[in-house]
Amino acid sequence: MRKLFFLALVLSIFVSCKIQTQSMKSISINYPKTHKVDTVNTYFGVSIPDPYRWLEDDRSKATENWVKAQNETTFEYLENITYRKSLKKRLTKLWNYEKIGSPFKEGSYTYFYKNDGLQNQYVIYRYKTGNDPSTAEVFLDPNTFKEDGTISLGGTSFSKDGKTLAYAISEGGSDWRKILIMNTETKEIIEDTLVDIKFSGMSWYKNEGFYYSSYDKPLGSELSAKTDQHKVYYHKLGTKQSEDQLIYGGIPEEKHRYIYGGVTEDDHYLVITPRISTSGNKLYIKDLTVPNAPLVEILGHTDSDSNIIENVGSKLYIMTNLDAPNQKIVTVDASDPSPENWVDFIPETENVLTPSTGGGYFFANYMVDAVSQVLQYDYNGKLIREVELPGVGTADGFGTKKDEKELYYAFTNYITPGSIYKYDIDNGTSELYKKPSIDFNPEAYKSKQVFYKSKDGTNVPMIITHKKDLELTGKNPTILYGYGGFNVSLTPSFSIANAVWMEQGGVFAVPNLRGGGEYGKAWHNAGTKLQKQNVFDDFIAAAEYLISEKYTSSDFLAIRGGSNGGLLVGATMTQRPELMKVALPAVGVLDMLRYHTFTAGAGWAYDYGTAEDNKEMFEYLKGYSPVHNVKKGTKYPATLVTTGDHDDRVVPAHSFKFAAELQSKQTGENPTLIRIETDAGHGAGTPVSKTIEQYADIYGFTLYNMGFKTLPSEMDGE
Structure with missing residues (x-):
């Protein structure tokens, strides 16, 4: 399963100056009277x-x-x-410089986010993969959603062939979203807008539809009333939202407050991760290659944070902190995936692991006293190399599709403006792809x-x-x-x-x-x-x-x-x-x-x-x-x-x-x-x-x- 990382390069600096202090007279304030009630x-x-x-x-x-x-x-x-x-x-003045995010490929196009400087929202550009990036055109501009920029892009997800895009928008900063569906060739909206969606990803199954999550609309205020029964739905293209299939959720005896549904990159499995709180989840899979296949329980408790990050056929790779507080990766066959059958693939270490996959490899991103160390492994668990990073800081974005030969990652720290690096996955070499042009001297x-x-x-x-x-x-x-x-x-x-x-x-x-x-x-x-x-x-x-x-x-x-x-x-x-x-x-x-x-x-x-x-x-x-x-x-x-x-x-x-x-x-x-x-x-x-x-x-x-x-x-x- 691919994770796409986008790091907005927000960079700037002031010219040196000295400031003097002195005892100053306080500004007079007449506070509004706030009345009290007897509650x-x-x-x-x-x-x-x-x-x-x-x-x-x-x-x-x-x-x-x-x-x-x-x-x-x-x-x-x-x-x-x-x-x-x-x-x-x-x-x-200092905000006003060009900011560009890491490129990513969808269908026959390469996409990237860009802000010319003071645009309220980042714009998505694209060009035909293989062409010069200078030929890029505007694909989706959230600044056109509303003049003052208060309607923002809340997430995107492309179909497997890249021909359809589902994208979410947020109005006024709310967590409630609407999802629009676009034909990426014509840039036309092709269906009615999906509404009342909250805390949701969008995960496509082939090119037919996608899974998303939401709550029932609250009876009271949309902005403050309790929402504590999350549900996963499947939206099939060409149908109305009212016809969307409920996949999981709404179980009266247990409040699953956050439930997410994701499809593996090969469209083999649907992965469901119900949570009753922000920590700990159950784990289920559904074989999408078998009609009417049941949900199979891997974990029926919420004592760990566990998720499937990859599969090769029926072999599952699970990231987990079950009996491993710093996280590890285990493997198990989907035919009998309970924890007693788990086998360590990348064992737990003294440092916290955040793994990702891309180009046929696993990338183990470790936090060593809060800074990044990245190790590259093959699918047999063999350590290939430690990725040589540009310095001591935070490296993010080691994830792409399985058949890609390169990926793009971002590197930054408190005194180094974030830059994008292109990484040759097989050779393990990095080259600077995009460095912001700003007047800042880390030295x-x-x-x-x-x-x-x-x-x-x-x-x-x-x-x-x-x-x-x-x-x-x-x-x-x-x-x-x-x-x-x-x-x-x-x-x-x-x-x-x-x-x-x-x-x-x-x-x-x-x-x-x-x-x-x-x-x-x-x-x-x-x-x-x-x-x-x-x-x-x-x-x-x-x-x-x-x-x-x-x-x-x-x-x-x-x-x-x-x-x-x-x-x-x-x-x-x-x-x-x-x-x-x-x-x-x-x-x-x-x-x-x-x-x-x-x-x-x-x-x-x-x-x-x-x-x-x-x-x-x-x-x-x-x-x-x-x-x-x-x-x-x-x-x-x-x-x-x-x-x-x-x-x-x-x-x-x-x-x-x-x-x-x-x-x-x-x-x-x-x-x-x-x-x-x-x-x-x-x-x-x-x-x-x-x-x-x-x-x-x-x-x-x-x-x-x-x-x-x-x-x-x-x-x-x-």
């Missing part, structure tokens, strides 16, 4: 007030008015930061990995990046960025935003916290449920390390994270408000007693547990839930909460309630503001224009509240 929840005999419950109603006029009033207050404050416009101007920067001890003595890695000539005075503006959850690994990558920050003399630090996947399932589990405090302790210890080593001090430290990382910021700032000057929680999970009642939130229970599980879990969640731990009379750091009004993954009510609590209980002059993006969701598909505005606001707010009074208006004459 009370009871858990195990404990009454918990929920005075801002009304803000959960995203369809009410009262919530709409509150959002409008909060945005007016926030932007009135931001308008007083004079260099915010300079930041936006500089970001806009002027330093990226260093350190290990520090957390509260319980655990060694935690962190990569710290800044200018080489930075003096460790304890007064450098620093962003500490973290995530720490859901088995997600933070690996080194270059971005425009980080370059902007570092060029301003800033330090950018990323610790690999427990709860992530950098050291396998054990590392992940150490930051879940009743161990979640480990994640916050790791983050706090990272801040203390940066301060003790004179990279920064509490007056010049900002903490930032999004989604689960927004929870990280919210918990850290409520537990240690004196530790940082600025807090930047983005699209955060902030009400830990009610998160599971919205959209697909119940699927996060593997990481968090829920307040209904038992009294111990309830007390634990209550003990760190950011919304429930804002204390009156406390001086919290300057806080800019950010969210989107169409975020239906982590609903904006989390951020609304947290901001309301902060505004009602903050002591001192530090601002507590919320910036609510309209026609935006959890982040994916956000137009470039909105992204630039967001970063200008975030950096302007951060630097201003650290006491920086100015940015050079002319940027060294530019």
Whole structure:
């Protein structure tokens, strides 16, 4: 089964400049009044007030008015930061360069994604395979979907012969999708649009139709009502969506919140992976060469993450962390595929494995202290070579069709702008295919990995990046960025935003916290449920390390994270408000007693547990839930909460309630503001224009509240 990796090369830099600081008069803020209600929840005999419950109603006029009033207050404050416009101007200028993704072949064409510079969405181009790439034409331009770029491309899937394309679109950043079907020769839409689709891939069977996933439409708000029964359907070309066949799901006795259906590259098997949460899945196969073949169970429990990544006839290759926390590949015959028959193909090692296939080989991409090492194996399990990478960093994209002779991968790290390399699969040689043409000199920067001890003595890695000539005075503006959850690994990558920050003399630090996947399932589990405090302790210890080593001090430290990382910021700032000057929680999970009642939130229970599980879990969640731990009379750091009004993954009510609590209980002059993006969701598909505005606001707010009074208006004459 082929995986297609697309890494958008988002690159840029600021011209060197010095910034001076001084004590500045605070900007006056008149916060909108947020009224309270008498709603009370009871858990195990404990009454918990929920005075801002009304803000959960995203369809009410009262919530709409509150959002409008909060945005007016926030932007009135931001308008007083004079260099915010300079930041936006500089970001806009530096964003404006050509970005091209890795080529991939479908049918008789070679396709690639491209952004000319400031286009809100990437455009798909194509040319006849074998022709000069300069002959490429526009194939699909999402910028034409809506003038302001708020309708984005949410995924693509070509039929096996490349003559038909199914592509998904997202409106206003929502996770709900529509699927359109196009004749790739004429570029005409050939069927009615499929609607009400969420958390779905599109996997073709031959050229006849494709499998996709969705939930039943919720009865309440589309953006916040619970959706917890995922289903897999098959859409046959030429038929109506109402006639689509239900393949799996809707089982009353067990809520499968995420179910995906994928077809092996040879069209032999349908693979079904039902999940009740974001971690762990069952595993079934269906032989598509046999009419009316039943689903065959490989795993009937959710104690592992396991999936079929390849097959040769009936021989299955399964990636799994069952009894192998760092993952391995096993083989088994489809005639009797239960785990007792599994045979190790690429055994588990001390490093976490992420495998892919292409050109008749397996590529084992290992994380070694969060950086990439890639080994190439043949189908007999023989090690062919270690792929020589361009440097120390993140390599991604070692996947293509089985009959290809070359593949394209991307390489990047915190100081190396992402570039595309062409890899000769048989010979093992790489050559530079596309390097961005931008004014950035990696030699002027330093990226260093350190290990520090957390509260319980655990060694935690962190990569710290800044200018080489930075003096460790304890007064450098620093962003500490973290995530720490859901088995997600933070690996080194270059971005425009980080370059902007570092060029301003800033330090950018990323610790690999427990709860992530950098050291396998054990590392992940150490930051879940009743161990979640480990994640916050790791983050706090990272801040203390940066301060003790004179990279920064509490007056010049900002903490930032999004989604689960927004929870990280919210918990850290409520537990240690004196530790940082600025807090930047983005699209955060902030009400830990009610998160599971919205959209697909119940699927996060593997990481968090829920307040209904038992009294111990309830007390634990209550003990760190950011919304429930804002204390009156406390001086919290300057806080800019950010969210989107169409975020239906982590609903904006989390951020609304947290901001309301902060505004009602903050002591001192530090601002507590919320910036609510309209026609935006959890982040994916956000137009470039909105992204630039967001970063200008975030950096302007951060630097201003650290006491920086100015940015050079002319940027060294530019």
